[in-house]
Amino acid sequence: MRRASHDVELARRLDALYHDYNREDSASDPIQKVRPFTDPADREIAGFCAAALAFGRVASVLNSIDTLFSFLGGTPAEFATIILEATEKWAKVIKFAGIKAE
Numbered sequence: 001m002r003r004a005s006h007d008v009e010l011a012r013r014l015d016a017l018y019h020d021y022n023r024e025d026s027a028s029d030p031i032q033k034v035r036p037f038t039d040p041a042d043r044e045i046a047g048f049c050a051a052a053l054a055f056g057r058v059a060s061v062l063n064s065i066d067t068l069f070s071f072l073g074g075t076p077a078e079f080a081t082i083i084l085e086a087t088e089k090w091a092k093v094i095k096f097a098g099i100k101a102e
């Protein structure tokens with residue numbers, strides 16, 4: 001029973017922090033780059049990319065995220081689908097050709 005009360009207290013504290021710090025208009029939070037995407041798949045991939053780049057000075061982080069998103073050519077989920085399809089295609093070619101890593 002002690003574990004359940006600990007979990008409830010932890011959830012309460014985390015919810016309070018979320019409420020205090022969740023600001024959609026925060027110019028210094030990389031999550032602002034994720035919010036424009038409405039599709040959950042796009043948000044998941046954009047969030048992953050933003051988190052992977054979220055180190056260092058804030059201005060530099062935000063610039064890196066913008067640069068990455070500019071290369072995607074569409075939405076993050078569309079890009080992920082293209083990469084997945086290409087990976088599957090070339091894996092078959094590599095297997096058929098018997099190519100091995102050195």
